[in-house]
Amino acid sequence: MSERLEAKVDNAVSLVTAAAEILKSEEGEPAEKLSLILEELCKASPDILNMHFDDPSAVSVAFSPRKNKRGESNIGVSHKDRSHWKNPYVKDGISVSGLVQAVGASDRKIVNITKPVYSNGRFxxxxxxALDLEQIAAQVLKGLATDAYQIGIFGRNGEVIFSSGKSVPLHNLSIEERTHRSFTFSNAEYYGYVRPLAVTDWSVGVFSRTVDRKTVLVQLFIRNVFVWLATFLAAIVIGFLASISVVRAVEKLTRQMTAARILPDKSEKIKSPRELVQLQRTYGRMQ
Known part of the structure; x- marks a missing residue:
């Protein structure tokens, strides 16, 4: 799951990086042209709700889609108070936000991926x-059995960015153990495992009720006992059948030796096992 999610986020980061390069090279071009470019980029990733270019004064100079659901233009809107302008000068060049409530172009909770653009040292x-986290989560969870598990995506401070359902109250879980690569959540009723992502400071976790986990363990134990018993019985049957073959071969050799025959007659000829076949030939040569 974490690999699927990383791939989705990484794809969005690549598109934002491409958009930043385009803004740098096409600076000063009409809003119509820039918006067309953004529309083409959005088509490459259905996980992106919208993309936009903001000028240094935090005003959108290009936007895809160009209008919001109310029919109002998304171009020329000030984003000074929006979350992605709280720290526009990101040191490493890319910023992936936690979950924020969108206003204007969208009315749902989103995650913003932001990249500052510089040209000759000038901002x-x-x-x-804006990522559609519900769309991404639906694709990540596709084909996975989620009825027995609760899937959670967590932000840098452990806040819940996404939750696949209400079977496990993720907000009430506390960190039990943490290492540089992973940490687990648990209490008397729930158990889970969380793995950090490489492309952002998010983490993805899988949780289940302790009672469900115990049920799975009991079922696994019963299944293993059944497999062991089946293997044991099969070994007994195979051993018994093999012993019958050996006993019959010894009886044939005994009859030949009692009669002191160099060559065994038809009823005394041994066909298996190989060691007794060799022994019968050696006895004949000795005679």
Whole structure:
């Protein structure tokens, strides 16, 4: 699951990086042209709700889609108070936010991926993409049995960015153990495992009720006992059948030796096992 999620986020980061390069090279072009470019980029990833370019004053100069659901233009809107302008000068160049409530272009909770754009040392603006986290989560969880498990995506401070259901109250879980690569959550009723992602400071976790986990362990134990018993019985049957073959071969050799025959007659000829066949030939040569 973490690998699927990483791939989705990494794809979105690549598109925002491409958008930033375009803004740098096409700075000053009409909003119509820039918006067309953003529309083409959005088509490459259905996980992105919208993309936009903001100038240094935090005003959108290009946007895809160009209008919101109310029919109002998304271009020329000030984003100064939006979450992606709280820290526009990101040191490593890319910023992936936690869960934020979108206003304006969208009315749902989103995750913003932001990249500042510089040209000859001058701050040109921001390239921003809003991720549809529900769409991403649906694709990540596709084909996975989620009825018995609760899937959670966590932000940098452990806040819940996404939760696949209400079977496990993720907000009430506390960290039990943490290492540089992973940490587990548990209490008397729930158990889970969380893995950090490489492309962002998120983590993805899988949780289940302790009672469900115990049920799985009991079922696994019963299944293993059944397999062991079946293997043991099969070994007994195979050993018994093999012993019959050996006993019959010894009886044939005994009859030949009692009669002191160099060559065994038809009823005394041994066909298996190989060691007794060799022994019968050696006895004949000795005679």
């Amino acid at each position: 040109v603006g921001l390239a921003v993409a």
